[in-house]
Amino acid sequence: MSIKSKILNVLFWSIVSAAFIGPGTITTATKAGANYNFDLLWALLFSTLACLLLQEASARITITSGMNLGQAIAKQFEGKSTKTLVLILIVGAIILGSAAYETGNILGSVAGLSLVFTEFPEEVFVLGIGVLSVFVLSIPSFKALAKFMGVIVIIMGISFFTTAILLKPNMTDIIAGSFIPQIPNFSALTNSTSSAGLLVLALIGTTVVPYDIFLGSGVLDKKQKISEMRFGLSIAVILGGIISMAVLMVGTTVTTEIMQKVSGETIITEEVVQNNLYKALSYSLSTKIGGWAVYVLGLGMFAAGFSSAVTAPLASAITARSLFEKGKEKEWEPKSFKFKFVWGIILATGLIFGLVGIKPVPAIILAQALNGLILPFISIFLIFVVNDPKLMGRENLNGWLVNIFMGIVVWVTLILGLTNLVKAADTAWDMALQDGNLTFISISIITLGATALILHRIYKIRNRKKKIIAS
Structure with missing residues (x-):
């Protein structure tokens, strides 16, 4: 492969990173840094390697067998009485999960834009993101779409890398946090006993997500060599993991004093942290680096939210197509009504809840349970x-x-x-x-x-x- 081909290959596979680095990852990684400093970097390192292993296995199956993940699952259950139940459960979990989390993706993107453009109402941003998402999702070529999302990941990476580097973190702390697994039981932010066990699982859960595996398998060119796939996928996923680790490092700047100042509360509880996390992060960066750092953070948050706002509907449509297209390939082409209908439902759900500013909590709870299966x-x-x-x-x-x-x-x-x-x-x-x-x-x-x-x-x-x- 030429250098240009290698770069384009990495750019293509960056769609996987675009899918798993969303507002959920940003929030969870920031909370991990704020509560436990660098101690949970190892969880992000592990989750990055886990994501790479599963994505590589799925892509290897697709290249070797000529079937994407959904087709392989459908074939494995061919002729069995449980086939319909399994397929409905999978596509239901992916679509419901994507629809439930789409609101968070859009609102996360809006939160980033609001840091940069404070004079505009949030509803304008929600509608603007919706229009832009429709435009991107209407791109008929998966290759072109994937490369576009790769550019978004680059913007995200530059934003968070720049911010993390300017904070001049201690390299010894970074190395220790990355390679010495531990589950601390005291939060520096809330100044209380608090086990990091569930936060570790949350860091892994926001990186290793079911729909992302279907997405990578679904957009893959089946003619690609395994060696080429491994090169592009490895670089893209590892870079995505490094971006997540940079977010955690940025989160370490949020202290109890800063949280008290921006929230007006003396006692910092989990609810206070949840409601004031981004505000505290903005204040912290502006005092430590300068006011312009807030704009860089806002750009990174927008890129993270927008990338997931596009990939979640896309992954749902790809999953549905891969499971149900047998004998009806033309009906499930990217330009087809069925394909567009699936991603349209996901996007519309996110936009409706985003406009009223409400997260569909019952749907999120059900999605967590289904994705748990x-x-x-x-x-x-x-x-x-x-x-x-x-x-x-x-x-x-x-x-x-x-x-x-x-x-x-x-x-x-x-x-x-x-x-x-x-x-x-x-x-x-x-x-x-x-x-x-x-x-x-x-x-x-x-x-x-x-x-x-x-x-x-x-x-x-x-x-x-x-x-x-x-x-």
Whole structure:
């Protein structure tokens, strides 16, 4: 590949980064930095590698088999009574999740613009983002659309990199936070005992998202070589992870004193932090770097929100197409009514709730529960398929080291999934769970046993199929 081709390849795969770096990632990473300084950088490093492993496996399946992830799942359940239920569950979870979070994507983008253009009402920004999103989503070529989103990621990266570098963070703290896993139990921001366990899961959950895996598989050129895919995907995802880490570093500037000043509250609670986080961050950066830093932050926040406001509807349409297009390929082309209808519903939902300034909380709770089921399912499905010698051939099978790493990722997605289910149930039915740490430990032990059984099952099936092929 020429240097130009390599750059375009990275730009293309940056659509994956555009999808996972949204307002949820910005908020969660900022909170992690504000509460625990650099201590949770390792969680972002892990989640970046987990995202890369799952995306690479999904893309490798697509290149080797000629089927994207949705098609591969549909084929795996062909002729089985559970096929319809599985497909509806997956597409329902992806579409509902995208619709529920689309409001946050749009409002996050608006929050960034409001830092730069303070004189305009938010409704104008919401409508403007809606019009721009329709224009981008109407681009018929996935390649062109992906490269456009890559440019948005570059803008985002420059904004947060510049801000983080100008803060001159301590390199020793960065290295220690990145490579020494720990779950601190004291928040520097609220000045109280507070376990970081759920925040660690939130950092992983905002990076490893189900619809992003379908998105990467759906836009991939099936003629691309595996080596080319790995190069572009690796650089793009790692850069996305570095951007998330830069956001966490920027979040470390928010102190208790600053939060008290901007909120007017003496005691800093989780609710106070949630309501005043961006305001405190803006104040902190303007005093430490200069007033212009707020504009750079605003640009980065806009890019993060807008990129997710586009990729969430796109991923939903791609997921629906990949699962239901068999025999109806022309009806699901990017220019078709069905394809546009799916992304149109997602975008319209976000715009309606965005205009009234309300987040659809019940839908978000249900989406968390459904995604809690879907993410482990996809992770387990991927590790089974990439160990299938019939489908992948001997040369594209997982090695034992990759299987160990993917096993760890499966374990974490199971923890994340069950935790999201418990959180959703707790919120919906007010179960009043008293000991969050005990729940977390219990889920971790149960899912570790389940992961061990899954890996054992995979190796038994893999060896049996190898013998059948050899004979």
